[in-house]
Amino acid sequence: MKTIAILLISLCSMVSFGQTQNEGDIVINKTQEDDTYHAGETIRTNAVVQGDLVIAGGNLTVNDSINGDLTAAGGELFLNSYVADDVRIAVGRAIIDSEIGDDLIVFGGEVTITENAKIHGNLKCFAGNIKMNGEVVGKLEVKGADILINGVVQKTSKIIGEDITIGSNAKFHNAVEFWNSDKEIDFKNSLVNTKAQFNEDLGKEQSELSLTTYGTRSLSSWLKYILTAFLGILVFHALFKHAFTQAVESFENKWLKSFGFGLVYLIGIPLIIIFTLLITIGISLGLFAAAIFIFSLLFGQLIAAILLAYYVKYKKDMNWGFWNVTFIALGFLLLMRLLTTIPYVGIAVSIVILAITYGALTLAVIRSKKQRVTS
Structure with a gap:
């Protein structure tokens, strides 16, 4: 049940995109000199976008650099290349395997940030399943059901979830606030000259997350x-x-x-x-x-x-x-x-x-x- 709501959103998006008459499967193979907008069943970006990229569809793949913002909505997103500015995503499933120059904001059913990913700004993730294996130079804020943190966070962290796991490669270089139903987390050796604190007030935020925990x-x-x-x-x-x-x-x-x-x-x-x-x-x-x-x-x-x-x-x-x-x-x-x-x-x-x-x-x-x- 965790991903039902976001998949429903994606389905509504895909219905509209699939009905477009001019664009179904889209492949961008030439450099885009300005802001670029596309809606289609499948969109694959294989060339540099000099401005912002706004895409929506069932299956989205970005394989080359974007020198502005990336905004995406749909079923699946695979981000495999550098984005110079902000990334805003609302998808059923997202895999982030790239460097992002500023903030990353993700709403999704299942979100994976690989060990190759580096986010130079803040990371805000609201999802059912979250796996964060990369590096966040700014602040971390994740809210979901099943959360795995196995990467590096340089600034403060806020973690809210039902089931929170801290991996052996995780490193927190600043204060950590968390909330889960067990009221405790095994941080292992991940805290670098800092402390982690359970915050009861964050539980109120969790109870208000009905649109992001997908029950x-x-x-x-x-x-x-x-x-x-x-x-x-x-x-x-x-x-x-x-x-x-x-x-x-x-x-x-x-x-x-x-x-x-x-x-x-x-x-x-x-x-x-x-x-x-x-x-x-x-x-x-x-x-x-x-x-x-x-x-x-x-x-x-x-x-x-x-x-x-x-x-x-x-x-x-x-x-x-x-x-x-x-x-x-x-x-x-x-x-x-x-x-x-x-x-x-x-x-x-x-x-x-x-x-x-x-x-x-x-x-x-x-x-x-x-x-x-x-x-």
């Missing part, structure tokens, strides 16, 4: 969330398909402008609402505006996922129909859902996503009105 309750939660999200995407996509198509044009070379307009929306609207509520004749208008604003926040990620799916379609000139876009948007929504669960970073990601989304939609409305005036 029965997590499966039910994910099923409800996926079904609800799918219906929401379906409704919004059907009602506002034309608006999303127009808004995508605001993305092209206008990311900062969209972000700026979005911040005005996120900050300015609440100020207007407060002002109208302070005026007696404006109370009704203020309450109505507040309801709409709260609605936009609640469904912000859902709208962003559809917009992102249309952007990839537009950017890659894909021949995706209504259902293709709908399923791919669901995959993006699940990935964003996972990313935004990360403390602090998740809040920042949410703000950026909402700002760019509503900024792009605002620019689309402005452009549409200008076209009507000129016509």
Whole structure:
């Protein structure tokens, strides 16, 4: 049961990727000079990517260097080459056998970090089965069911799991906090001039990990969330398909402008609402505006996922129909859902996503009105 939920996520992703008309099995054999986006049943990267690489599919393999970030979602990922910046992964099974220049964030059913792997930033791993045999230059934070640490960690460590094993090659060079049901771990000779301490408070985090330990309750939660999200995407996509198509044009070379307009929306609207509520004749208008604003926040990620799916379609000139876009948007929504669960970073990601989304939609409305005036 440990990997059911993440495999369910992967299945939803693969359904959408398998339905793309232009891309099924993808092999990248030529150097990519810019950011690269691909969705397919099988994706194999055998050439250098000079920018970021964003891939999603059933079977993902990276065999050459990426000079930016790697973001991946799907069934399986095999990372066999250098990544210069951050790596963010949501897959059923991941094998990391490479050097990573900055942070590694992994959500998965089964995650293996080999003895050849070296992570120069922090490692955050939320999975069912975790095997960490490499080196982490930064901090270690792992949460799961079955955990094996048999590598080197230079900075502080936080380990939360049901069954935690420390291997003979493990070395911790800084303080270690842990929680498991037995309240003790045999660290052998792994502690280098430091101490390990059981932290009861970490047990609360463990009890909140139903979406990352993949038990029965997590499966039910994910099923409800996926079904609800799918219906929401379906409704919004059907009602506002034309608006999303127009808004995508605001993305092209206008990311900062969209972000700026979005911040005005996120900050300015609440100020207007407060002002109208302070005026007696404006109370009704203020309450109505507040309801709409709260609605936009609640469904912000859902709208962003559809917009992102249309952007990839537009950017890659894909021949995706209504259902293709709908399923791919669901995959993006699940990935964003996972990313935004990360403390602090998740809040920042949410703000950026909402700002760019509503900024792009605002620019689309402005452009549409200008076209009507000129016509």
